Amino acid sequence: MTLSNSAPPAATGAVSGFIHRHFRHFNSAVVVDAAQGWTRHLDNGGRMLVTLAGAMSTAELGISLAEMIRQGKVHAISCTGANLEEDVFNLVAHDHYERVPNYRELSAADEQALLERHMNRVTDTCIPEMEAMRRIEAVVLQEWMAADARGERLFPHEFMYRILRSGALESSYQIDPRDSWLLAAAEADLPMFVPGWEDSTLGNMYAGHCISGDVKNVHTVRTGIEYMISLADWYQETAPDASIGFFQIGGGIAGDFPICVVPMLHQDLQRPEVPLWGYFCQISDSTTSYGSYSGAVPNEKITWGKLGVDTPRYVIESDASIVAPLVFACVLGW
Template identity: 75%
Template sequence: MAQSTSAPVTAFLRHNYRHFNAAALIDAADAYVSHLDKGGKMMVTLAGAMSTAELGISLAEMIRQDKVHAITCTGANLEEDIYNLVAHDHYARVPNYRDLTPEDEQKLLDQHFNRVTDTCIPEAEAIRRIEKAVLEEWQAADQAGERYFPHEFMYRILRSGKLKEFYQIDPKDSWMVAAAEKNIPIIVPGWEDSTNGNIFAGHCMEGDIKNVHTVRSGIEYMMYLAELYTEMTKTSTIGFFQIGGGIAGDFPICVVPMLHQDLGRTEVPLWGYFCQISDSTTSYGSYSGAVPNEKITWGKLAIDTPKFIIESDASIVAPLVFAIVLGQ
């Protein structure tokens, strides 16, 4: 393939990344591009703390350029992109995090920092600032007898403009801002297991919110995804680009066997592409570390589905894959 001087990152990768996981990265990125070129759509799933790793710098552009058409993420990734948006300058980095003692960790807590590896999220400027904004939306919906998904509440606070005065990064580097502008569907399974999920539970217990069902549930998310997948695949297949493991990947990939086996919608195609970036291994029944072929037995992937695993650090690998897809 000819090298393009206008795409220096891609040229560097193609010249240097020739073997092992490096070669898998190139193959997966090329297949991603091929899938889109054939009219396919792509779902990206976000596990871990990719928003705190500032994946939004590259993912937002993927969304703007229609390289991503749906996202499944943990509740942490949903909120932490917005935390970074409004409190970036107040974050603290701890490059020597491996050397911290329990006493060092307590000092961080006393300073109201919540540590994620080498990055500390400031409670007041990030968590409580978002709590105030989203609580207003929860209560307004509660009083009106309306119900919305977790991502819809986040879309509402972003679109309202009430947070703009607090922006501390360029909003073009926020994947949630890009997603709200494009109105792409987001699936957030297990949202209860997040800071805002815990906060919502607390406000329900205190009586600030009367109806616990004001925020729609994970079962409703699966029903929503089933109808979304059925509709989107009427004109194209959908690929599955999985960053990390856990519920962010496990939940959405199951929609296909559910549609086939539980709803009898056998005309719905399987996932049309699969790639996972993971450092998990196949042991003790690990699903996150399972090779893609295992998914054939569960009715998720076909024999001829393009399948890739890049066994590496997603915070390094994902932006490089996105650079190739974006032609950078």
């Protein structure tokens, strides 16, 4: 193996130019490789599904992800219920958020004091319960109850799309709406899958309103198995004409759920003609470990019928809140 002394291909923007110039080896080089692989995938007519775990919405990934959606670089999203709701929380309550730079030094008493102020901490950032969570609850509850009364059933993201499109929240926006990835997704009617939505603030609230009787039919909000069926439909409609890539941010259910759609179609439905995922990249700081969903290297996915021997595969071992915007910048040419 030989190393080239020549510079990587020129990039158009200041950020991507810096990355191409300086990110040449080891883990940094994979950032460039993955971004270039994403671009090649799209140039060859491919599509890209992005998965969002962790607290990427509270990390304000929407600043770059929204533009990726608008420019047609992202074609579907799988995310946790937390990421679905927290983008909207940030949209309407940004000015009330508080940063806690010394969060590593907080005592149990300090955490109790935040609780008493209704400030819910995510690492160094506190989400204000009243201005964010309860404000959205009041709006979405009206949609849940109205749908319930009509006998209508929608997925969690469809309720959020409906609220954003209605303009009901516009007067409460506290950030540039172009920095909201969910608003960009709603405007593009982006296919979305939210596995395990009940494990979220709004999911807990929904359960509470079902218990109290505000919502009569617990199935008014569609979840789980129906999301997998919807994903299978989308994949089978899309894959024959365009290879589908998989860009995974973090681990957990946001990534584990959608990647299983291919082996389900192959093994459980006996549809071997369905193409495998055509690109795979995972950003994770999880320790590499065979047998671990979040820490397993992509090669292990070959034996499960998720990826093929020739599938471009990348692992970026780093903090996604740092790396994901850099990959997006490269793909966007910023």
